[in-house]
Amino acid sequence: MLLTITNDVAPGSLHAATDLGYLLHKNPTRAHELKLSFGTAHLFYTEATASRCTVCLLLDIDPISLVRGKGRQDSRDVPYVNDRPYVASSFLSTAISKTMGTAMSGRCKDRPELAELPLNLTVAIPVLPCRGGEVLLRRLFEPLDYDIEVTSAPLDERFLEWGQSPYLNLRLTKQTTVAELLSHLHVLIPVLDDDKHYWVAEGEVDNILRRGEGWLAGHPEHNLIMRRALKNKRDLYGPALERLAVVDDVPPNENDAMIESIESVSERPGSLNERRLQHVVKTLKEHAVHRVVDLGCGEGRLLRLLLDDQQFTQISGMDVSQSVLKRAARRLNLEKLPRLVRERLTLFQGSLVYRDQRLCGYDAATLIEVIEHLDAERLSTLEKIVFGFARPDVVIVTTPNIEYNVNYIGFAPGQFRHDDHRFEWTRAEFKEWASRVGTEYGFTFTHSAIGDEHESLGSPTQMVVFRKVNATEIKEVNP
Ligand code: SAH
Numbered sequence: 073m074l075l076t077i078t079n080d081v082a083p084g085s086l087h088a089a090t091d092l093g094y095l096l097h098k099n100p101t102r103a104h105e106l107k108l109s110f111g112t113a114h115l116f117y118t119e120a121t122a123s124r125c126t127v128c129l130l131l132d133i134d135p136i137s138l139v140r141g142k143g144r145q146d147s148r149d150v151p152y153v154n155d156r157p158y159v160a161s162s163f164l165s166t167a168i169s170k171t172m173g174t175a176m177s178g179r180c181k182d183r184p185e186l187a188e189l190p191l192n193l194t195v196a197i198p199v200l201p202c203r204g205g206e207v208l209l210r211r212l213f214e215p216l217d218y219d220i221e222v223t224s225a226p227l228d229e230r231f232l233e234w235g236q237s238p239y240l241n242l243r244l245t246k247q248t249t250v251a252e253l254l255s256h257l258h259v260l261i262p263v264l265d266d267d268k269h270y271w272v273a274e275g276e277v278d279n280i281l282r283r284g285e286g287w288l289a290g291h292p293e294h295n296l297i298m299r300r301a302l303k304n305k306r307d308l309y310g311p312a313l314e315r316l317a318v319v320d321d322v323p324p325n326e327n328d329a330m331i332e333s334i335e336s337v338s339e340r341p342g343s344l345n346e347r348r349l350q351h352v353v354k355t356l357k358e359h360a361v362h363r364v365v366d367l368g369c370g371e372g373r374l375l376r377l378l379l380d381d382q383q384f385t386q387i388s389g390m391d392v393s394q395s396v397l398k399r400a401a402r403r404l405n406l407e408k409l410p411r412l413v414r415e416r417l418t419l420f421q422g423s424l425v426y427r428d429q430r431l432c433g434y435d436a437a438t439l440i441e442v443i444e445h446l447d448a449e450r451l452s453t454l455e456k457i458v459f460g461f462a463r464p465d466v467v468i469v470t471t472p473n474i475e476y477n478v479n480y481i482g483f484a485p486g487q488f489r490h491d492d493h494r495f496e497w498t499r500a501e502f503k504e505w506a507s508r509v510g511t512e513y514g515f516t517f518t519h520s521a522i523g524d525e526h527e528s529l530g531s532p533t534q535m536v537v538f539r540k541v542n543a544t545e546i547k548e549v550n551p
Pocket of ligand 1: 367368369370371372373374390391392393396422423424425439440441442445446
C-alpha cells in the first residue's frame with residue numbers, strides 16, 4: 073500500500089520544497105519506520121530538491137495479524153487472503169495519523185509559520201477501493217476544490233474481457249496546507265472504501281469531528297461522510313451529525329446588542345437593514361429574476377420578503393450555520409406556511425467555499441453582508457465557487473462601507489461593525505475587488521450606495537450588482 077505526497081515549489085520562491093520535511097517532522101535524508109498493530113509504516117522521500125519533494129508512506133500490512141493477531145479488527149468473516157495489504161483503507165488512515173499526526177493538527181515545532189502556508193500539493197493513491205466509484209469520489213473531493221485525475225486499469229491485460237479493476241488510481245492536486253490535505257485524506261479514505269469489517273474505535277466520533285473541523289459541516293455530502301465513517305451505526309452517526317452542526321457553528325456574538333443599535337438590524341420600517349433588503353428586492357425585480365439563492369441567508373430576512381412576491385418562483389436560503397437555519401425556519405414559520413408558498417422555498421446547510429451542485433441553476437445569487445465574514449484568503453475560493461462554478465446571471469453583494477464608520481459614536485479608529493467581520497472595505501476597495509472579479513470571470517458590475525449618504529464618506533452600506541457577460545472568452549471553471 074502506497075501513498076505519495078509531492079510538494080512543488082515555483083522557482084524564486086522563498087521556500088524550498090523540502091520544507092515539507094519540517095512540516096512532517098521527518099528528515100528527508102532518512103528513512104523512517106513505525107511499527108503498528110497491523111503492520112509496519114515506512115516513510116521515506118523519493119525526491120528531495122529545492123523545487124520538488126515527494127514523501128512516500130508505504131504500509132506493509134500483515135494479513136495474518138488482521139485475522140488473528142493483535143491488530144485484529146473483527147475476525148468473524150475476514151478471510152486470510154484479502155485486499156487489505158494492497159489498497160488504501162482505514163489502515164492507511166490510521167497510519168497517516170500515527171506518522172503525520174502533528175502535521176495533520178497544523179503544528180510545526182521548528183517552523184510554525186510553515187504550517188499555515190498553502191503549498192502546491194499532489195497526492196497519488198494508486199489503488200483505492202471506492203464503493204460508489206468515480207462518481208462518489210468526485211462528489212467527495214470536488215466540493216473541496218481538488219483537481220482530480222482518476223484512472224483504472226484492466227483486471228488483467230491478457231484477459232481484457234474480464235473488464236476493469238474496481239480499484240481506482242487517484243491523483244489529487246490542490247494548493248492547500250499540509251494539515252488540511254491530511255485531514256481530508258484521513259477522513260475520506262475510509263469513507264470511500266466503506267469496508268464493513270473494521271469496528272469503530274471508541275472516540276472515533278470525536279476524532280472525525282476534530283479532523284473535520286472547518287470543512288466537514290459545510291460539505292454537501294456531510295451526511296454520507298458521517299454515516300459511512302461511523303459504519304452506518306445510527307446510534308453513533310445521529311448524535312454525531314447533531315454535534316457536527318454545533319461544533320462548526322458560528323460563535324454567538326457578544327456584541328450583537330451593540331451592533332443592533334448601530335446597524336439597526338431590526339425590521340423597523342426605515343431601518344438600514346430594511347432599506348438594504350428592499351433595495352435588493354427591487355434590484356432583483358428590475359433584473360427579471362425568478363430563481364434566487366440567498367447565500368449566507370442568516371435568519372432569512374431577505375427570504376421573507378422574496379416569499380411575499382410572486383415574481384420569485386424558486387427561493388433558496390443557504391447558510392453554514394445549522395442553528396441560524398433553525399432560527400430562519402422558525403422565523404419564517406415554515407411549518408405553517410400554505411403549501412403553495414412553502415413549495416417555493418428551500419433552506420439548506422452549505423458553505424460558500426465548496427463546489428456544491430445545489431448552488432447551480434438560479435438566475436441570481438445574493439450575498440447580503442456576508443463576504444466580510446470570510447477570511448481574506450477564503451475569498452478567492454468564494455469567487456471561484458460563486459462566479460466560476462455556480463455562475464448565475466446576476467450576483468448581488470452588499471458589504472459595509474468602512475469610511476462611514478466614523479459617524480458611529482464610540483467607535484475606535486479601525487474598529488469593525490461586528491466582531492466576526494474579517495475586513496471592511498472602503499468604496500474604492502470594493503470597486504477594485506468587483507472589477508478584478510468581473511474581469512476574471514466575465515461579469516460587468518455597477519456599484520451603488522444604500523442608506524443615507526454623507527457627502528464625502530458615502531453611505532453606510534455599499535452594493536455591487538454583477539451581470540454575467542455571455543461572451544465566449546469568459547473564463548469557465550469546469551464543474
Ligand atoms: N444575509 C443575512 C445574514 C448576514 S450575517 C442578513 O443580511 O441578515 C452573515 C451570515 O453568513 C451568517 O448567517 C453566517 O452564518 C453566514 N456565513 C459565514 N460564513 C459562511 C460560509 N462560508 N458559507 C455560508 N454562509 C456563511
